[in-house]
Amino acid sequence: MANIDQLSAARIAAGVATGEFSATEVAKASLDAIEVRDEKVQAFLQVSSDLALAAAAETDRRRAAGEKLGPLAGVPVAFKDNMHLVGTRTTCASKMLENYESTFTATCVQRMLDAGATPMGKANMDEFAFGSSTESSAFHRTNNPWDTERVPGGSSGGSAAAVAAGEVTISLGSDTGGSIRQPASLCGVVGMKPTYGAVSRYGVVAFGSSLDQVGPFGRSVEDVALAMNALTAAGRDPYDSTSQPCAVDFLEHLEDSVEGMRVGVVPALMEAAGLTAEVRTAVEGAAKALENAGAELVEVDLPNIKSAIAAYYVIAPCEAFSNLARFDGVRYGYQEEGCLSLAEQTSKSRAHGFGEEAKRRQMLGAYLLSSGVYDKYYYPAQQVRTLITQDYKRAYEQCDVILMPASPRTAFKFGEMSDPTQMYASDMFTISNNIAGNGGISVPLGLGAESHLPVSVQLQGPAFSDRKLLRFARAVEKSFSARGAVAPEFAGKGGEL
Amino acid sequence: MALSREDVQGIADYARIALTDEELDEMTAYMNEAVDLLEPIRQYDLDGVDPTFHPIGDLSNVMGEDIIDDSVRALPIDVALKNAGSTRDRYFRVPSILGTDEDEGGIA
Numbered sequence: 001m002a003n004i005d006q007l008s009a010a011r012i013a014a015g016v017a018t019g020e021f022s023a024t025e026v027a028k029a030s031l032d033a034i035e036v037r038d039e040k041v042q043a044f045l046q047v048s049s050d051l052a053l054a055a056a057a058e059t060d061r062r063r064a065a066g067e068k069l070g071p072l073a074g075v076p077v078a079f080k081d082n083m084h085l086v087g088t089r090t091t092c093a094s095k096m097l098e099n100y101e102s103t104f105t106a107t108c109v110q111r112m113l114d115a116g117a118t119p120m121g122k123a124n125m126d127e128f129a130f131g132s133s134t135e136s137s138a139f140h141r142t143n144n145p146w147d148t149e150r151v152p153g154g155s156s157g158g159s160a161a162a163v164a165a166g167e168v169t170i171s172l173g174s175d176t177g178g179s180i181r182q183p184a185s186l187c188g189v190v191g192m193k194p195t196y197g198a199v200s201r202y203g204v205v206a207f208g209s210s211l212d213q214v215g216p217f218g219r220s221v222e223d224v225a226l227a228m229n230a231l232t233a234a235g236r237d238p239y240d241s242t243s244q245p246c247a248v249d250f251l252e253h254l255e256d257s258v259e260g261m262r263v264g265v266v267p268a269l270m271e272a273a274g275l276t277a278e279v280r281t282a283v284e285g286a287a288k289a290l291e292n293a294g295a296e297l298v299e300v301d302l303p304n305i306k307s308a309i310a311a312y313y314v315i316a317p318c319e320a321f322s323n324l325a326r327f328d329g330v331r332y333g334y335q336e337e338g339c340l341s342l343a344e345q346t347s348k349s350r351a352h353g354f355g356e357e358a359k360r361r362q363m364l365g366a367y368l369l370s371s372g373v374y375d376k377y378y379y380p381a382q383q384v385r386t387l388i389t390q391d392y393k394r395a396y397e398q399c400d401v402i403l404m405p406a407s408p409r410t411a412f413k414f415g416e417m418s419d420p421t422q423m424y425a426s427d428m429f430t431i432s433n434n435i436a437g438n439g440g441i442s443v444p445l446g447l448g449a450e451s452h453l454p455v456s457v458q459l460q461g462p463a464f465s466d467r468k469l470l471r472f473a474r475a476v477e478k479s480f481s482a483r484g485a486v487a488p489e490f491a492g493k494g495g496e497l
Numbered sequence: 498m499a500l501s502r503e504d505v506q507g508i509a510d511y512a513r514i515a516l517t518d519e520e521l522d523e524m525t526a527y528m529n530e531a532v533d534l535l536e537p538i539r540q541y542d543l544d545g546v547d548p549t550f551h552p553i554g555d556l557s558n559v560m561g562e563d564i565i566d567d568s569v570r571a572l573p574i575d576v577a578l579k580n581a582g583s584t585r586d587r588y589f590r591v592p593s594i595l596g597t598d599e600d601e602g603g604i605a
Binding site for chain 2 (some may be wrong): 099100101103104160196197210211238242244306309311313314320321328329330331332333334335337340341342343344345346348349350352354360362363364366367368370376377378380381382383384385386387389402415420421426435436437463
């Protein structure tokens with residue numbers, strides 16, 4: 001009747017609820033699309049066929065028994081491989097956790113399952129989420145569905161690519177400095193980093209605990225809003241002490257006009273070095289579209305954002321070093337054999353289990369937290385974080401949301417960013433939002449005039465204004481009629497329902 | 498103030514990451530480049546600015562009843578041990594924690 005890649009999450013859930021098709025048929029269509037398309041895309045590290053078919057069968061049983069179905073009934077979903085799901089390995093794309101079997105299920109994953117979603121598998125990522133291209137995965141690269149010679153972005157590159165190739169309808173990623181919004185931008189899908197605390201981090205392998213946030217990818221703003229409902233509807237997670245109650249209906253007001261509302265534009269960011277002309281033009285087009293929809297554009301200033309990358313590369317490596325100290329090769333993870341002392345075993349397990357970038361970040365964090373250095377970098381970086389947060393607070397007195405690019409450029413080629421610190425600049429527009437803890441969303445704007453690859457706009461909002469953010473995102477989507485398209489090379493290949 | 502190869506070796510020892518000679522050279526170059534990237538942090542006059550260690554400023558402790566919910570949170574021993582590289586009976590197994598004569602050993 002249709003290809004799975006043409007159906008929205010709401011359409012699938014409705015079709016399953018009315019009996020137009022079964023959850024099992026949907027799961028099989030998604031598995032077929034993965035089978036045909038993922039050989040080339042390589043978005044998945046594991047495809048959980050058994051779990052998917054069992055979950056779908058349970059959804060079908062519930063329907064047959066007249067039980068209530070969830071809002072994501074039968075919707076095929078992929079999870080970034082730093083999220084625990086019993087019955088799968090959770091590898092973080094690292095040799096360190098190559099054989100790690102999940103011993104419990106992350107709250108974000110469980111809530112998607114509770115809403116009826118079908119778990120299709122675990123998506124590739126940069127090792128421990130350190131990167132912006134998914135090239136640091138210890139297992140294999142993931143190819144951008146729009147041009148398989150190019151990266152999908154990162155660190156949630158597999159999650160973005162699986163949705164862009166139409167293999168699944170929704171995926172979850174995590175965003176510590178841009179790891180949802182940047183790959184969403186490069187793969188032409190919607191990707192949302194909710195406000196810090198909106199979604200539980202319990203069961204998600206920690207990178208930077210004061211920065212990490214889980215969020216959804218989808219091919220439409222509506223699908224992302226549906227996923228946000230599933231992730232937050234049960235309220236605060238008692239297992240994550242930083243999770244906050246924010247259960248609102250994210251679908252409510254989604255279609256409301258933005259007339260009379262104010263959109264902030266930061267002139268300095270639109271002139272930033274490294275921002276390509278085609279992305280800038282597209283972002284200006286999105287601003288114009290919101291203006292045509294009745295919103296007012298206002299200039300705002302975020303003077304300290306220029307130091308955001310520096311602050312981030314103090315705070316994030318320090319938190320990463322602390323979090324990754326648990327990988328000692330004793331309780332889980334790669335264990336070096338034949339060592340005579342625990343110290344030798346720990347040092348060699350960590351040396352041979354972690355990849356290059358994971359070692360670099362931990363070394364940087366170890367240095368910055370050492371005596372004497374802490375006062376020069378770590379403490380001042382947290383003070384600069386205050387200044388950045390205050391900049392945003394002042395700006396949001398003048399506007400409802402701020403509009404800017406998500407990624408300074410479209411997808412780059414494998415190996416093109418060979419210098420680690422050059423790669424760090426990929427997150428120049430996303431990172432400050434993690435520092436302040438606010439929400440942000442990347443919305444596709446079609447293809448760039450020069451590269452003919454996906455370009456996007458990012459909308460950022462004050463903390464816990466995620467519903468308003470979705471409303472603006474929907475307004476952009478409407479005026480571009482750019483419901484995230486499936487990459488043409490893969491659209492319609494396998495996946496017939 | 499550039500970081501020397503010896504400085505970086507000291508950090509690697511502290512971080513418990515055994516680096517080869519070649520890796521140590523690369524890491525030294527990286528560390529110096531990365532620290533240069535952080536320079537903007539040092540250009541500020543931050544007198545009187547409070548640090549923000551966490552984005553949720555008014556966090557309060559999450560209190561709960563002191564009840565162990567085995568069904569949800571406690572891992573059965575076999576599950577807790579199944580990902581370990583080496584176990585014996587109900588325990589994780591490790592090499593000597595005091596080390597041998599040749600190294601400093603032990604847990605620092």
